[in-house]
Amino acid sequence: MAKAxxxxxTRTGETEQIGNLxxxxxxxxxxxxxxxxxxxxxxxDNLKGYDAVVFGSPTYHGDMVQGMKTLLFMAEKAELEGKxxxxxxxxxxxxEAPDRIFDTMKNIYKMNMVSAPxxxxxxxxxxxxxxxxxxxxxxxxxxx
Numbered sequence: 001m002a003k004a005x006x007x008x009x010t011r012t013g014e015t016e017q018i019g020n021l022x023x024x025x026x027x028x029x030x031x032x033x034x035x036x037x038x039x040x041x042x043x044x045d046n047l048k049g050y051d052a053v054v055f056g057s058p059t060y061h062g063d064m065v066q067g068m069k070t071l072l073f074m075a076e077k078a079e080l081e082g083k084x085x086x087x088x089x090x091x092x093x094x095x096e097a098p099d100r101i102f103d104t105m106k107n108i109y110k111m112n113m114v115s116a117p118x119x120x121x122x123x124x125x126x127x128x129x130x131x132x133x134x135x136x137x138x139x140x141x142x143x144x
Contacts, residue, residue: 002031002143004052004084009038009068014090015058017123018132022054022088025136031143033136038067044078052084052139055105057097059089064097072104084142085111086135088118095119114138 004026008019016037023033031051038057040046047053053075057068087102089095098117106113118135120128 002051002140003049004031004033004054004139004143005047005050006033006035006054006056007038007041007071008035008056009058009065009071011058011060011065012090014120014122015056015088018088018090018118018120018128019054019056021123021129021132022086022118022136022139025133026052026140027136028133029137029140031140038071041071041074044074047075047078047080050083051143052086053080053111054086054088054139055101056088057101059091059095059097062094062096064089064100068097068101072101076108080105081110083111084114084139085109086114086118086139088120088132088135090120090122092121112142114142
């Protein structure tokens, strides 16, 4: 059984909800998943011991929130190369944060990324719950 870590930054709770649903999708597939707030990751060692790492941040004024930026710099030292990865986030208007996180994970960390980042306005709109759970299942498929 593989183990995944979902780390999220959140302002209103939307990105947290999406992260928890992604974790559910991973668990539905028979793997372990921990969903934690970005503020709970204090050092790069907190990112070790996982087969998959997924980062999420809302888009705020066209960018990810500061806590996720700080985590991305820390994660450069966490030896994530080759691990399964994904990125997600909630947004109101533009939704750039998940793309920027995804590109960093793919091109800087050299992770084995899922097909694309997940962007949702809300988990409660337009099938968002299923989309987030399916994203977790996609991550789990890469773990198999």
